[in-house]
Amino acid sequence: MPIVKFVPQNKEIDVAAGTNLLKAADDAGLYIEGDCAGKGTCGKCRVKVIGGADEPPTTAESKLLSESELKAGWVLACQRNIEKDCTVEVPVQKDAHTRKTTLAGGVENLDVEPAVEKIAVKLNRPAVKDQTADLERLLAELEKGELHVKPRELAGFPSMLRKNSYSVTAAISGKRILSIEPGDTTEQLYGVAFDIGTTTIVGSLLDLKTASVIAVAAVTNPQNIYGADVISRITHASQAEDGLKQLQDKVIEAVNKIIHDLLRQTKIARDRIYEIIAVGNTTMSHLFMGIDPTYLAPAPFIPAYSKALEVEAAELGIRINPAGRVIFLPNIAGYVGSDTVGVILAAELDLPGDNCAAIDIGTNGELVLRANDKLMACSTAAGPAFEGAQIKQGMRAAAGAIETVSYINDGIELKMIDDAPACGICGSGLIDAASALLDAGLVEPSGRFVNPEENPDKIPAQFKDRLRRGNGGYEFVLVSGKESDTGEDIVISQGDLRELQLAKGAINAGLMILLKEADISENDLDRVLLAGAFGNYVRRESALGIGLLPQIPAEKIIAIGNAAGDGARMALASLTMRKRAFELSKTVKHMELSTRPDFQEFFVDALPFRKMQ
């Protein structure tokens, strides 16, 4: 069997001859970026075969890689099958998680009301005069009435009890003993809140005694090898043999990786984690629980379930205390998942208050509106453009991503994350770029580049060389190959602008529908909350500039950080918050947009880049 060695990660794997290189990398535990599920259209899975590739480039490679790259041995991993031993260089992934993890802990004061209680007891020694069984002896001392306990928790209990002079601690959740531990372990009471994003998974370790976040870790959702968006994943789950299992295995593996990282950071023992609360969109929750998501995809978009599901960690293969409870917060409807429940909880939208819209833009866009104390929510198929996917040189918000683009002093100024040499553009940079190009007069409100051949006088001299004809229409060069990290020009293409228009049009139209249903106008909005990393880093002026947000004063637009994750943390820290979350799936009114004729009108109306006055 051929052996593939991946450098610089230094991982080797034996594979059957003919194995796809992307799959081999995945089997070796390496995450390779990619948005197209191996179709050869996104060009992001580029790797370098040391010594060059045997076979000539495929059509996809010829299209997506430059001649010099091809010569140097670059290939698309998804296009290549392994026939013999080889060494493959995998570009080191820039850390795209820093921004998502540093956002965690946005809610500073969590209520302390954990679902798990720990009680330390010292039992009387048994004797012929008192032959009470060990468990019944413990139950009597706990004074909690009838408690359910599983054989697994009792397996080693008798010896442990005697080795520890009859001092033990019970971890109790409701009417269940989760764990019986030697000595007094009441100080060790932990849980993890997970935000299972389509693109990124973030976990926060909480000390449940104090409700404080003591560590945060994140990984790329490894399901991305099956596609960047939820529809690709649903398709894989429905159609591939064992597809559902593969997707579930991927997310559980990622969750275990995060837990491992959290334990490494804090030196806490694995078995002292007793609860996990997870949020995520509906597709993520189905895949996490291993439940068929097939009927989420076609109209009428029916999930298998909405309510919160609870399962033992051991049953899912999640490596915390085996009896630990894993609870995925409830879904609201087809594409409005528990991540939105988390946003509502974090922003306290389920309580009476002002007229407030919350927008969570990730790979999907979810909108919530509280108007006259009623709650409505909807989901828009924004697509993954804001995560940098489907964008020619799009990338996630990692070092070297162009994040701000300004039109200042008749010039275009750029700022890259970490001030690193540019290697692509992230979601907030894309919005900035569109806004700046509008300001510079290079893009028309319709979203089209000004045609430099028809209207040469409309193009300022300093941009004449930078607005040029590309493969699919005009494109604007943000960074020349001489200055970029990749050696290639970094451009905004006409296609990129179109992707952005579709995404912003969808979100904008969704919000308009909610306002219409609530019978209020955008002027009646007291606040617009932007949730998620994207919302945190996007420039409000640019978002307003391209018309992504309704035309309200910028000071009413407030970034609230990773609110979905905050909601998960709140539900983990407090039983009261958790109960509120459970109720939300019933009390939020869901608006299905996709089949409404007025949505199409709003959508078309919202496609142009409209600048606020």
Add this chain to the structure above:
Amino acid sequence: MPIVKFVPQNKEIDVAAGTNLLKAADDAGLYIEGDCAGKGTCGKCRVKVIGGADEPPTTAESKLLSESELKAGWVLACQRNIEKDCTVEVPVQKDAHTRKTTLAGGVENLDVEPAVEKIAVKLNRPAVKDQTADLERLLAELEKGELHVKPRELAGFPSMLRKNSYSVTAAISGKRILSIEPGDTTEQLYGVAFDIGTTTIVGSLLDLKTASVIAVAAVTNPQNIYGADVISRITHASQAEDGLKQLQDKVIEAVNKIIHDLLRQTKIARDRIYEIIAVGNTTMSHLFMGIDPTYLAPAPFIPAYSKALEVEAAELGIRINPAGRVIFLPNIAGYVGSDTVGVILAAELDLPGDNCAAIDIGTNGELVLRANDKLMACSTAAGPAFEGAQIKQGMRAAAGAIETVSYINDGIELKMIDDAPACGICGSGLIDAASALLDAGLVEPSGRFVNPEENPDKIPAQFKDRLRRGNGGYEFVLVSGKESDTGEDIVISQGDLRELQLAKGAINAGLMILLKEADISENDLDRVLLAGAFGNYVRRESALGIGLLPQIPAEKIIAIGNAAGDGARMALASLTMRKRAFELSKTVKHMELSTRPDFQEFFVDALPFRKMQ
């Protein structure tokens, strides 16, 4: 690796050189009898090496096998290690289970009140106007309020629902959905009641709609390779590496074998079994659940738990519906287990009634006394003599076992099970034999054979040749080698009589203690119930004759069949009975005998064979 072939079962197995032959047979799935856990003292694991054994006989073999047997290639499996390919003949086990299985169903009219309910529903098709999730749609139609459901039960639900035109059946237990099934399956509702004996495991398949027993199956408890009695098994669980796991695996394997047999007999689908109720002694319940039984063995004999434990079938690896509930009824104390709870339930001793003693003689002996409407129970270390173990030519109640021995017309008359040629003696035959030898004047009430050398005139002429000196004292030849199945003389030895005395003394003394505690005499007993296969087949006159039972009229002695198993069936069929069983562990007063000085007095007093007048 050497290959061992077992005939006539025709099983082959590769083993590491040096593997013990008994272990190899076990690995090949063959049950070989044996009582001494491979110590080479019981001589029951005899097998024949085709072509003869390589090595000379071991000391144990020389002692336990005749010269002609050794010549013919017979060896003790426990004494031999496999060094090269060989073929081994394993004597086909006579069926020792018929009597235990035909006893099942002793309680004819079980209450019908199953814990699992099935509801068939037809759901409305979802539409854009009604986007309720599949599960919530089902829950609304079931009208049972909040029900808990695990992800596993939902995994394939969406497709199944649509393939079956939205007709499904839910199996519900308490607040839990165990299973969602296609179409209307309300007619298919089954459970299995298990009696997990130290020696034999019996399972009864019940149709829970009618509470009728529709099939019964039994196997030898395969834990017997680790010893015949509970103490050997506890020792193995405590001391051998992975010993507890091995013992649990054995019993679960046996349970699965029985389930397989029940399904084969009835053509019922595995997933339509939703509950298992098991009873067994305290050691069996610990091993079944995989819980350390170490502290049951030494004083003060503390079980890890007493209450009923419940666990999902899938967690134990029991192959019924994966969500099926497995409940082991509660223990009462150290050596009084849920089998006794079953006896009490079956005999309705927990209800007010006459003064009644129940005796369940298996490998252990448990006694229950209801006197003045109070319940007491105790356990006696009767040892496995009544199952034919520790008896020189003892065997279980299978074809060819001497089961009745009568002193009639100055002669000894025998009857073998199935009228087959004699090959050993079973428990009831042993009691009969002792009683007959007492009647014939060959055995003194002290339990000693009359010494034919000292008192030649006391030996009737017809027995002069049959009472002879053996290896360990005198012995009486019941069947000569010419007539026996084995070609060997079948005898009752002085040692056998001693074993019987110890067993009967223990039981008798236990009963006396209970009577003393209740402050009544044996004359106050209205009934004595004999539970179990042994109780069913023992001749009351003989049991009275040797003083095993208190001196009451024979008509007050009533065999009630496999009452422990009946109790399990009752608790399976009826929730009310189950609740009664759960209460019993708290309401029965346990008497610990082993540390009472008066027990020793009663015991010594009860050792002689006392004939009733």
